[in-house]
Amino acid sequence: MADSRTGQLWLLTVGSLLALFVITAVLAMVDRRLLDGASVWAKPLKFELSIALHFGTLVLVVGALGPAWRNGTLLWVVGVAASAATVFEMAYILLQAGRQQASHFNLDTPLHATLYGLMAAGAVVITLAAALVGVVAWIDGEAGFGAGTRLGIGLGLAGGALLTLVAGFAIGGALGHHVGVEPAGGARMFLTGWSLTVGDRRVPHFFATHMMQALPLAGLIADKVLPPAVAQLAVAATAIAWTIVTIALLQQAGAGLPIYRG
8 A cells, every 4th residue: 555655655644643543632622721712732633633634535546556656756756845834734723722822814923924934835736646646547558546546636636736736825815724713602514614604705715625535435436337438438427427426515615604503
């Protein structure tokens, strides 16, 4: 699965994030401080799990590539850059959580503004790493994928990365998730914390990001139950539907409407 140095590096990144998740979960149980109505450790926990899933997906894909790509310099350079960006992102998020201060949208001082800008750049690096792996999986003739899986990986990673950047820049440009003024104590969705009273751009961002797992999974399932040509059609249809839903959710949030009324 991870017999290349890039795969091993990203597997180490996944393991480190999951170990951090356990430590952060313990901190959340003993430290009851709040930030914006939630535990100060809520954001680190979400990022640790989300980024671990992101790199776990890439580990699985890289492990099935042909030797030339799997052991090539390009993926290694991208792998180092993405892991380094992750170290910086998580270090700053955890530091700010410990200080009971926001890491995102915090422009209170020139230093905070600079670090927030570096976080945005790091997020782009992490996201584009997935896009590159998706393109490589699509063009690598030696990769061990079925027709539907290959298309699912290509569309899921590259398309999901593009949609993630669109949703992410919408959030970053507005310096906030919400569109509208969320009332004090307003209803929020269980687990995700999405607002159920105003527009919340985290919803389309979630769908965009997890297109990177949904489409490859759809491809795997399609390859098991359908002929190759039909499997590809099924994956393409899923990609189109997922994209339409994500864009619709982005427009809905931009109009100040929640995913549903709580």
